[in-house]
Amino acid sequence: MNKVIYFSLFVLILTACEQTPKGPLPKIGHKELVGTDTVYHTIPDFSFINQEGVTITQKELANHIYVSDFFFTNCPSICPLVKKQMLRIYDKYENQPLVKLVSHTIDPVRDTPEKLNKYAAALDVDSDKWLFLTGDKEALYDIADEYFVPAMEDPGAPGGFDHSGKIMLVDKNRHIRSFGEGTEPEDITKLLKDIDRLIAEYQ
Amino acid sequence: MKYLALLLPLLYLAACGPSHKDAEVQQLYDKVMEVHDEVMPKMSDINKLKKRIRKLETDDPTALTLLKDLDDADEGMMSWMADFQKYKTLKDSSKTAKLTYLNSEKVRIQNVSDMMKQSISAAQNYLHE
Numbered sequence: 288m289n290k291v292i293y294f295s296l297f298v299l300i301l302t303a304c305e306q307t308p309k310g311p312l313p314k315i316g317h318k319e320l321v322g323t324d325t326v327y328h329t330i331p332d333f334s335f336i337n338q339e340g341v342t343i344t345q346k347e348l349a350n351h352i353y354v355s356d357f358f359f360t361n362c363p364s365i366c367p368l369v370k371k372q373m374l375r376i377y378d379k380y381e382n383q384p385l386v387k388l389v390s391h392t393i394d395p396v397r398d399t400p401e402k403l404n405k406y407a408a409a410l411d412v413d414s415d416k417w418l419f420l421t422g423d424k425e426a427l428y429d430i431a432d433e434y435f436v437p438a439m440e441d442p443g444a445p446g447g448f449d450h451s452g453k454i455m456l457v458d459k460n461r462h463i464r465s466f467g468e469g470t471e472p473e474d475i476t477k478l479l480k481d482i483d484r485l486i487a488e489y490q
Numbered sequence: 491m492k493y494l495a496l497l498l499p500l501l502y503l504a505a506c507g508p509s510h511k512d513a514e515v516q517q518l519y520d521k522v523m524e525v526h527d528e529v530m531p532k533m534s535d536i537n538k539l540k541k542r543i544r545k546l547e548t549d550d551p552t553a554l555t556l557l558k559d560l561d562d563a564d565e566g567m568m569s570w571m572a573d574f575q576k577y578k579t580l581k582d583s584s585k586t587a588k589l590t591y592l593n594s595e596k597v598r599i600q601n602v603s604d605m606m607k608q609s610i611s612a613a614q615n616y617l618h619e
């Protein structure tokens with residue numbers, strides 16, 4: 288009898304420590320009521336050019352979930368750390384067609400499609416899986432705000448996205464569902480779990 | 491939290507950066523990056539200010555000058571970072587060569603920092619008038 292109690296306690300403790308929460312991931316960011324519907328922060332339409340010189344809009348990502356970050360190839364400090372974490376995400380989901388990675392440059396003057404192509408080639412990543420986007424500078428800065436505003440509601444967040452290495456997780460409906468600091472590997476370990484949870488929602 | 495954001499890249503560079511192990515070189519490199527790291531987060535401020543001024547749809551020459559100054563400051567930072575990639579190629583150069591290079595880059599990045607701060611505060615003053 289004692290054995291059963293001990294065993295149950297053991298199981299209880301184990302399940303209590305279970306780290307992965309169940310159920311759908313929350314939607315992050317500003318929401319408003321339209322009629323009786325709650326509308327969540329949504330990434331607006333966009334049009335950029337990828338490392339193959341192909342125009343990429345929200346349509347190309349419509350049936351995917353994706354992680355999004357902002358970088359530039361000449362970035363001296365934070366980007367190399369974030370790149371390492373993006374590569375972790377790439378490696379984990381390389382064979383999961385639902386997941387894509389989208390890196391936007393904030394230096395379109397120098398980061399032309401050709402430059403991004405070389406950058407991607409050096410990383411040896413598939414251009415259909417990991418999109419490097421360039422385009423109009425103002426449009427790139429504007430969309431960055433759209434990605435980061437929900438994360439910036441935290442008053443402790445450092446200002447100026449250029450120096451923040453956040454990686455945002457976006458669902459098929461263009462809602463932000465999670466994010467992590469690309470400079471902190473443990474944060475990205477957590478993000479990987481959230482990606483798994485989001486994948487599960489579509490299965 | 492802010493300190494951590496600054497510390498992490500430094501840690502990374504210390505561990506994985508070009509092996510410029512000499513303490514004097516490292517110290518000077520850190521000084522250069524310190525100037526860069528302080529103003530880099532202001533790049534999005536520049537973009538926001540440019541947008542606000544353009545929204546005024548004014549042909550006031552002062553506004554146009556401010557826009558140009560903001561543009562120049564932004565481009566100054568971006569081109570400095572592009573040029574500074576050259577430091578990696580000095581990996582096997584002499585200590586003197588590195589120090590000479592870093593000293594001149596320290597002056598350059600300080601100029602960029604001044605340009606950024608001045609153009610930002612001038613634009614803010616203009617918008618608040």
